[in-house]
Amino acid sequence: GAGVSQSPSNKVTEKGKDVELRCDPISGHTALYWYRQSLGQGLEFLIYFQGNSAPDKSGLPSDRFSAERTGGSVSTLTIQRTQQEDSAVYLCASSLATTTYEQYFGPGTRLTVT
Amino acid sequence: GDSVTQMEGPVTLSEEAFLTINCTYTATGYPSLFWYVQYPGEGLQLLLKATKADDKGSNKGFEATYRKETTSFHLEKGSVQVSDSAVYFCALSDIGGSNYKLTFGKGTLLTVNP
Numbered sequence: 045g046a047g048v049s050q051s052p053s054n055k056v057t058e059k060g061k062d063v064e065l066r067c068d069p070i071s072g073h074t075a076l077y078w079y080r081q082s083l084g085q086g087l088e089f090l091i092y093f094q095g096n097s098a099p100d101k102s103g104l105p106s107d108r109f110s111a112e113r114t115g116g117s118v119s120t121l122t123i124q125r126t127q128q129e130d131s132a133v134y135l136c137a138s139s140l141a142t143t144t145y146e147q148y149f150g151p152g153t154r155l156t157v158t
Numbered sequence: 159g160d161s162v163t164q165m166e167g168p169v170t171l172s173e174e175a176f177l178t179i180n181c182t183y184t185a186t187g188y189p190s191l192f193w194y195v196q197y198p199g200e201g202l203q204l205l206l207k208a209t210k211a212d213d214k215g216s217n218k219g220f221e222a223t224y225r226k227e228t229t230s231f232h233l234e235k236g237s238v239q240v241s242d243s244a245v246y247f248c249a250l251s252d253i254g255g256s257n258y259k260l261t262f263g264k265g266t267l268l269t270v271n272p
Contacts, residue, residue, distance in 0.1 A: 048201075075258070077259060079260070086262055086263070086264040086265065087247065087249075087260075087265075088262075089259040089260065089261070092258075092259055100259075103259070135201070135202065137202075137260075139258070146207070147260060148204075149201045149202040149203070151201040152201060
């Protein structure tokens with residue numbers, strides 16, 4: 045079946061602009077995660093959604109970052125007023141339930157802030 | 159907080175050589191442990207997992223044993239192939255936490271030469 049998809053695959057933006065990154069999880073997966081992969085910091089957790097519960101935003105690096113998940117499916121990560129340090133690969137993952145530890149990752153969106 | 163430390167790369171081996179990538183962890187609870195692999199140009203894939211002490215995860219000839227006494231989860235393969243060239247990430251998920259986010263090591267680049 046279809047895996048996790050993310051769009052766009054690449055995004056180049058100017059410093060100060062807002063960007064939106066999209067994630068389509070595997071159908072039926074109730075848990076959704078966003079991570080960031082950068083050279084300096086490695087792979088970092090950003091935010092977690094589970095069903096209709098309030099998201100766990102404990103990994104978001106600043107208030108310029110926000111995310112939503114509509115209808116328990118598609119998620120959008122928004123970065124406002126982008127900075128050069130936001131340049132990274134943003135990865136989305138989904139899992140069937142919180143008791144299933146296997147997270148399935150999308151191919152990522154490579155964000156470059158110039 | 160939780161953390162994962164894995165051996166620095168890059169690691170370069172000849173085909174059919176023995177591979178070990180060391181991984182140790184610190185966790186407040188009783189974590190599940192994982193190895194993820196990222197092949198060139200592809201997304202993260204789960205390679206193997208272990209959810210309790212002394213469990214051995216295995217897949218594609220790779221093995222890792224959950225050692226609670228040494229807080230380790232070293233990855234091994236008896237005979238590597240060129241197709242194993244990838245970045246390998248050790249990770250943990252602390253089931254005592256509020257979500258099942260993954261905490262990753264910084265990754266080890268493996269190159270296997272013919």
